[in-house]
Amino acid sequence: xCSLSTNEKGGIAETAIAxxxxxxxxxxxxxIVEHGRYDLAFEIGERLLRVQCKWGQLDDTGAVVRVALxxxxxxxxxxxxxxxxxxxxxxxAVYCAQLDRCxxxxxxLVAGRRAIHLRVTPPLNGQRACIQLASSFEFDGAVxxxxxxxxxxxxxxxxxxxxxxxxxxxxxxxxxxAIQVGSxxxxxxxxxxxxxxxxxxxxxxARHGRPYARLVPCAQRG
Numbered sequence: 001x002c003s004l005s006t007n008e009k010g011g012i013a014e015t016a017i018a019x020x021x022x023x024x025x026x027x028x029x030x031x032i033v034e035h036g037r038y039d040l041a042f043e044i045g046e047r048l049l050r051v052q053c054k055w056g057q058l059d060d061t062g063a064v065v066r067v068a069l070x071x072x073x074x075x076x077x078x079x080x081x082x083x084x085x086x087x088x089x090x091x092x093a094v095y096c097a098q099l100d101r102c103x104x105x106x107x108x109l110v111a112g113r114r115a116i117h118l119r120v121t122p123p124l125n126g127q128r129a130c131i132q133l134a135s136s137f138e139f140d141g142a143v144x145x146x147x148x149x150x151x152x153x154x155x156x157x158x159x160x161x162x163x164x165x166x167x168x169x170x171x172x173x174x175x176x177x178a179i180q181v182g183s184x185x186x187x188x189x190x191x192x193x194x195x196x197x198x199x200x201x202x203x204x205x206a207r208h209g210r211p212y213a214r215l216v217p218c219a220q221r222g
Contacts, residue, residue, distance in 0.1 A: 012097065013094070014040065021143070028043075042091070042146075050088070050091070052092050054068070054094045062098075070083055070115075084110060091104055091107065116132060118132050119132060119134060178202045179193075180206055193215060200217055201217075202214060202217075
């Protein structure tokens with residue numbers, strides 16, 4: 001692919017993401033004024049979800065899609081970099097041109113981060129924890145999960161990955177404050193759930209459908 005400017009990459013990513021959503025029957029809205037904190041809005045049921053579009057760069061090995069999350073704004077004092085927050089956006093959509101594929105990430109996963117790496121292939125060392133598998137954020141599946149939540153089959157909240165066990169599903173939580181996740185999912189996304197606990201959430205790990213252990217913030221330990 002020929003060398004593209006940052007603006008060209010952003011325009012291509014936004015167009016590809018809007019097309020992917022439209023193919024799934026999701027109404028797509030664009031702000032009249034450019035250079036805001038979000039590029040698009042998806043109408044999912046009764047909700048409008050603010051979407052920031054990003055270009056994903058496949059690394060030289062073809063194993064990882066790298067996504068820069070900071071925004072850059074020119075001010076009289078120079079360029080200012082800012083991370084995204086839940087007050088500004090609801091989702092980050094990523095387009096990787098080398099794979100011609102879109103991904104959808106919840107704000108809970110990306111808030112405050114400068115970058116994220118989505119692993120396309122399993123690591124050679126067999127590592128399974130503290131990595132983000134690109135397959136967990138495939139666009140079609142992520143949108144389907146959002147539609148299910150809006151329909152009331154699961155709780156309308158962010159989760160990562162979007163395919164994780166919803167905490168409000170019948171029998172899936174032993175207390176209103178706990179996020180329940182299967183042991184396999186917990187192992188594969190340990191870093192994310194560790195961050196959720198550090199942020200104040202309780203994470204209940206289930207094994208064979210039964211509560212097995214609980215991860216809580218340090219301040220809540222007895």
